[in-house]
Amino acid sequence: MDVFTTRAGRVRGRRSERDPGIVTVRGLPYAAPPFGADRFREPRPAQPWDGVRECTAFGPVAPQSAELPGSPAWSAGDEDILTLNIWAPADGPGDLPVLVWIHGGAYVFGSSAQPDFDGTALAARGLVVVTLNHRLGFEGFGHVPAGGEGPACPDNRGLLDQIAALEWVRDTIAAFGGSPGRVTLAGQSSGATSVACLMAADRGRGLFHRAILHSAVNACATVEQAARTTAEVAAVAGVPATRAGLLAASPQTLVSASDRVVDRYRQDPGSGQRHYDPAIYGPVADGDLLPSDPLEAWAAGAGAEVELLVCHTTEEYWLLDAVGSSAKVTTEQQLHTFAADFGLPPQLVDAYRDRLPDAAPVLDVYLALYGDLLFAEYSSRLAEAHARAGGRTFLSRFDRRAGGDGGRVRAWHCADIPFAFGNLHDENLHFLTGGPPGPADHELSQRMAGAWAAFAAHGDPGWAPLDGGGEGTAVRVWRTSGEEARETDAFRDLWDAAGLSLLAP
Numbered sequence: 001m002d003v004f005t006t007r008a009g010r011v012r013g014r015r016s017e018r019d020p021g022i023v024t025v026r027g028l029p030y031a032a033p034p035f036g037a038d039r040f041r042e043p044r045p046a047q048p049w050d051g052v053r054e055c056t057a058f059g060p061v062a063p064q065s066a067e068l069p070g071s072p073a074w075s076a077g078d079e080d081i082l083t084l085n086i087w088a089p090a091d092g093p094g095d096l097p098v099l100v101w102i103h104g105g106a107y108v109f110g111s112s113a114q115p116d117f118d119g120t121a122l123a124a125r126g127l128v129v130v131t132l133n134h135r136l137g138f139e140g141f142g143h144v145p146a147g148g149e150g151p152a153c154p155d156n157r158g159l160l161d162q163i164a165a166l167e168w169v170r171d172t173i174a175a176f177g178g179s180p181g182r183v184t185l186a187g188q189s190s191g192a193t194s195v196a197c198l199m200a201a202d203r204g205r206g207l208f209h210r211a212i213l214h215s216a217v218n219a220c221a222t223v224e225q226a227a228r229t230t231a232e233v234a235a236v237a238g239v240p241a242t243r244a245g246l247l248a249a250s251p252q253t254l255v256s257a258s259d260r261v262v263d264r265y266r267q268d269p270g271s272g273q274r275h276y277d278p279a280i281y282g283p284v285a286d287g288d289l290l291p292s293d294p295l296e297a298w299a300a301g302a303g304a305e306v307e308l309l310v311c312h313t314t315e316e317y318w319l320l321d322a323v324g325s326s327a328k329v330t331t332e333q334q335l336h337t338f339a340a341d342f343g344l345p346p347q348l349v350d351a352y353r354d355r356l357p358d359a360a361p362v363l364d365v366y367l368a369l370y371g372d373l374l375f376a377e378y379s380s381r382l383a384e385a386h387a388r389a390g391g392r393t394f395l396s397r398f399d400r401r402a403g404g405d406g407g408r409v410r411a412w413h414c415a416d417i418p419f420a421f422g423n424l425h426d427e428n429l430h431f432l433t434g435g436p437p438g439p440a441d442h443e444l445s446q447r448m449a450g451a452w453a454a455f456a457a458h459g460d461p462g463w464a465p466l467d468g469g470g471e472g473t474a475v476r477v478w479r480t481s482g483e484e485a486r487e488t489d490a491f492r493d494l495w496d497a498a499g500l501s502l503l504a505p
Contacts, residue, residue, distance in 0.1 A: 002014060002015065002023045002025075002090065003052055004025065004175045004176055005175055006028070006172050006175060007048075007171065007172060008029070008045075008046050008047070008048040008049060009048050009049040009050065009051070009052075009053055010051070010052045010053065011025055011028055011052065011053045011054075011055045012025075012052050012053070012054055012055060012056070013025035013026070013055055013056065013086070014056045015090065016087065016120045016123075018118075018120045018121075019120050019121075019123075019124055020090075021089060021090055021091070021124065022087055022088065022089060022090060022120050022123045022124060023087075023088055023089075023090045024056075024085065024086065024087050024119075024120075025055045025085065025086040025088075025176070026055055026056060026057055026058050026059070026083075026085045026086075027055050027056075027057055027058050027059035027083045027085065028053075028055045028059075028083055028084055028085070028086070029046035029059070029080060029082060029083050030046060030082055030083065030084050030132065030164060030165045030168035031043035031044060031045065031046055031082040031161065031164045031165075031168075032044045032045060032046050032047060032082070033079040033080045033081065033082065034079075034081070034082060034135055034139070034157070034161070035079045035251070036079075039139075039247060040139075040144050040153035040157065040243075040246070040247065041151050041152075041153060041154075041157075042151075042154060042157070042160050043082060043157075043160055043161050043164040046082075058072060058083075058085065058111070058112065058113035059080060059081065059083030059133060060072070060074070060075070060078035060079070060080055060081050060083075060133075061073070061074045061078070061081065061111035061113065061133060062074065062081045062111070062133055062134065062135050062136040062137070062139065062140065063076075063078075063081075063136065063137060063139055063251040063252070063254075063255050064105075064108060064109045064110075064136055064137060064255060065109070065255050065256070065259055066105070066108075066109030066110070068109070068110065068111075068114060069115075069428040069431070070114065070115040070426065070428030070429075071110075071111055071113050071114045071115070072111065072113055076250070076251070076252045081133050081135070082133065082134065082135075082161055082164070082165075083112075083132070083133055084112070084130055084131065084132040084133070084165055084168070085112055085113075085119070085130065085131045085132070086119075086128065086129070086130055086173075086176050087118075087119030087120055087122070087123035087128070087129040088123055088128045088129075088176045088177050088178065089123060089124070089126065089128075089177065092126070092128075092177040093177075094174070094177045094179075095177075095178075095179045095182075096126055096127060096128050096177050096178050096179060096182075097126070097127055097128070097178070097179065097182040097183075097184065097453075097456040097457045098127065098128045098129075098130060098169060098173055098178040098179060098180075098182060098183045098184065098456075099119075099122060099127050099128070099129050099130070099183075099184045099186055099212075099452070099456050100130045100131075100132070100165070100166065100169055100183060100184070100185050100186065100208065101117055101119075101129065101130065101131040101132070101186050101187065101191070102132065102134070102162060102185070102186070102187035102191035102192075102194050102195060103117060103131070103187070103188070103191050104187065104188045104189030104190045104191040104192070104215075104414070105136070105189070105190060105191075106189070106190055106217075106279040106281075106282075107136055107137070107140065107141050107158065107190045107279065107281045107282050107283075107505070108136050108137045108258070108279070108281055109136065110136070111133055112131035112132055112133050115423060115426040115428045115429055116414075116417045116418050116421060116423055116426075116429055116432075117131050117417075117421060117423075118421065118423050118426075119131065119421070120422075121421060121422025121423065121449055122421060122422065122449060122452065122453060125449065125450070125453040126453065126457065127453055127456055127457075128173060128176055128177055128178035130165075130169060130173070130178075132161075132162070132165045134158045134161035134162050134165070135157050135158045135161050136158060136281075137254065137255060137258055137281055138230075138233060138246075138254040138255075138258055138281065139157070139251060139254070140157050140158030140161065140281070141155075141156065141157070141158050141226075141281040141282060141283070141284070141505075142226070142229070142230055142233065142246070142254070142281065143155055143223065143226035143227050143229065143230045143284060144230070144243055144246055145227065145230070145241065145242055145243060146243070147242060147243055148242070148243040148244050150243075153243060154286075154288065154289065155223065155226065155284040155286040155288070155289070155290075156197075156283055156284055156286060156289045156290055158194070159194060159197055159198065159201070159283065159289060159290070160289065162194055162198060163198065163201075163203055163204060163207065166183070166185070166198075166204070166207040166208060167207065169183060169207075170183075170207060181209070182209065182456075182457075183207065183208040183209055183210075184208065184209070184210040184211065184212060184455065184456040185198065185207075185208035185210075185211050185212075186211065186212035186213075186214075186452075187212070187213065187214070188213075188214040188215055188414065188416075188417055189214070189215050189216075189217055189375075189413065189414070190217055190282065192213040192214050192215055192216035192217070192379070193213075193216045193217050193219065193220075193282070193283065193294065194283070195211050195212075195213055195216075196211075196213060196216055196294035196298070196303075196382060197220075197283045197290050197294055199211060199294065199297075199298070199302065199303030199306055200290060200291065200292070200294045200297035200298065200302045200303055201289050201290055201291075203289060208306065209306060209307070210306060210307040210308070210309070210455060210456060210459060211303075211306050211307070211308050211309070212308075212309045212310075212311075212452065212455065212456075213308070213309070213310045213311070213379065213382065214310075214311045214312070214416060214417065214420070215311070215312045215313060215316060215375045215376075215379060215413055215414075215416075216294075216310070216312075216375070216378055216379045216382055217282075217374055217375060217378065218373065218374050218375070218377075218378035218500070218503050219279065219282045219283075219374075219503045219504065219505045220282060220283050220284070220285055220290075220292075220293040220294070220503075220504065220505075221282055221283070221284050221285070221504045221505050222284070222285055222504065223284060223285075223286055223287075225504045225505075226284045227241075229261075229280050229281070229505075230246070232261050232280075233254065233257045233258050233261055233280075234246060234249075234257075236257040236260050236261055237249050237253050237254060237256075237257035239253075258280065258281070261278075261280060262278040262280060265278035265280075266278055266327065269327070269334075269337070272341050273341050273342060273503060273504075275327055275341075276326060276327045276329075276338065276341075276370065277320060277325060277326050277327070277370075277374075279505050280505055281505050282504075282505030283505075294382065295378070295381055295382055295385055298382060298385040298386050298389060298391075299385045299388070299389065300389070301389045301390070302389075303386065303391070304386065304389040304390045304391040305391070306391065307391070307392045307393075307455075307459045308383065308386050308391055308392065308393045308394065309393075309394045309396070309451075309452075309455050309461055310379050310380070310382060310383040310393070310394070310395050310396070311379070311395075311396040311397065311398060311416060311478075312375055312376045312379040312380065312397060312398070313375075313376075313397070313398040313399070313411045313412055313413060313415060313416055314376070314397055314398065314399045314411045314488050315367075315368075315371065315401075315410045315411045315412045316371035316372070316374065316375040316376055316412060316413045317367045317368070317370045317371030317374065317375070317412070317413065318367055318371070318410045318412040318413075319410070319412035319413040319414055319415070319432075320413065321363070321367055322410075322412070326367075326370070328363065329362060329363060329366035330361070330362050330363050331362060332362060334362070334366075335349060335362050335365060335366055336349075338366060338369075338370075339369075342373065342501060342503075343501050344369065344373070344498060344501075345498055347497075347498075348369070348494055348495075348497075348498045349365065349369065351491075351494045352365050352368055352369055352491060352494070353365050355490050355491060356368060368491070371413075372491055372495070373500070373501075373503075374503070375413065376397075377491075377492070377495050377500055378500065380395065380489075380492065381500060383395045383466060384466065387465070387466040387467065387468060388468065390468065392459065392465050393465055393466045394455070394461050394463065394465050394466070394476070395466055395475045395476075396451075396461075396463075396475060396476035396477070396478060397475065397476075397477050397478065397488045397489070398411055398415065398416035398419075398478045399411045399477050399478060399479050399483075399486065399488050400415070400416075400419070400441075400444060400478060400479050400480050400483070401479075401483065402440070402480055402482075402483050403433075403434040403435050403438070403441075404434075404435055404436050404437045404438030404440075404441050405435060405436075405438065406438075407434070407435070409433070409434030409435070410434070414432050415432050415433055415434075416448070416478065417432075418432060418433055418445075419433075419441070419444055419445040419448045419449075419478070420445075420448045420449055420451075420452050421449065422445050422446075422449045424437040424441055424442060424445055425437075440480035440481050440482065441480060443480070443481055444478060444479070444480045444481070447478070448478060450462070451476070461476070462476070463475075463476045475488075475489075
């Protein structure tokens with residue numbers, strides 16, 4: 001029987017349908033439901049239970065309006081959202097390396113139940129894989145003003161949930177064959193930046209020993225910026241921007257109000273940076289949990305003791321355009337306004353145009369610029385800052401542009417994750433990967449999953465780290481066998497001259 005004993009009680013999992021040698025445990029609470037008296041508070045321990053708890057289905061997702069292919073949607077009234085899932089070799093030797101995954105989704109959508117994140121293939125490589133849900137949107141990252149009675153309502157509650165899950169792993173993962181002293185924390189997009197924040201936070205220290213960041217996003221707010229967002233959301237929700245007023249608004253009300261604020265920015269070309277991709281929530285540099293933006297903190301040496309693997313894709317922002325979450329920039333005047341809104345010098349725009357293929361449309365210049373500003377350049381600078389501070393750092397880029405049928409696909413945001421998890425088979429992911437996989441895709445997936453597993457187990461993904469100056473030519477480029485080699489960092493020198501603005505959600 002696949003029954004395991006945790007501090008809160010016994011749980012029963014089941015064998016994976018894909019691989020009967022892997023046992024899965026799903027929907028296991030790592031903290032109490034963060035609602036009622038616990039709303040907007042630090043996560044509290046899960047209540048113990050009697051008997052054996054059946055953990056064979058994913059837990060409810062955090063409040064959100066998104067409906068993702070192959071994933072459950074949130075329903076008003078779902079409260080037991082702080083759960084995690086485990087994939088582990090059924091007959092493993094114990095003391096196995098652990099990989100803990102934090103999903104992306106702009107801090108407002110997504111869950112551990114997405115088909116991208118099935119841990120079966122990685123567990124078959126000798127890992128114990130853990131994925132988790134945490135609070136999103138206002139519940140997880142909205143600023144609640146001080147005042148009134150009751151316990152404090154800290155900023156960065158979503159990050160505090162992640163810390164609680166890591167503490168659960170430290171205390172309990174041995175029951176599932178994992179080693180609490182061999183934990184790799186991994187994430188993509190907002191999940192990657194969450195990992196970066198926990199590397200910068202004192203409360204994250206010692207809870208994980210290696211980290212994997214895919215496409216970290218350049219966004220961190222000050223308390224003042226987060227307070228302005230709260231004022232906007234509260235006004236649309238029709239409640240005072242106070243602790244009492246926000247507590248009186250239901251989670252559904254705040255989700256709806258947040259969506260309406262986002263839509264206002266999306267419809268207003270004169271609204272500055274938020275017009276282009278209005279992500280209004282994210283980590284807050286509150287001076288408490290998070291002292292500063294991760295890039296600044298890492299440059300000062302925070303997290304240097306954690307071994308690091310960084311990856312970004314080479315065409316990040318084309319996905320956001322394809323799904324309609326990004327503003328369309330199709331004229332020279334719109335491109336000029338975009339550059340001005342982000343403080344990008346005109347010569348940077350001109351240089352991008354010169355280095356893109358002949359006759360590249362304005363939209364492609366914009367997508368290339370914005371993708372690097374938000375993801376690629378920020379991820380690369382995180383890696384270099386970590387290496388310069390004395391950390392052991394590996395850098396890679398995902399540049400697979402030939403699909404299973406040989407047709408052209410984009411190496412865009414999120415496309416690399418099904419390859420690294422070994423989940424190319426799921427039809428729900430074929431939009432991300434450009435259709436059904438071919439033999440070369442499966443071979444690439446084997447190499448990427450193998451690199452993750454080797455890094456989690458031994459700290460060596462299979463290529464040389466950056467040197468102490470943050471430089472190095474041994475950057476791994478992920479392509480399918482036979483793909484034409486291309487320059488993947490053709491724009492990096494342009495950013496050296498232009499600088500990199502820190503964006504705020």
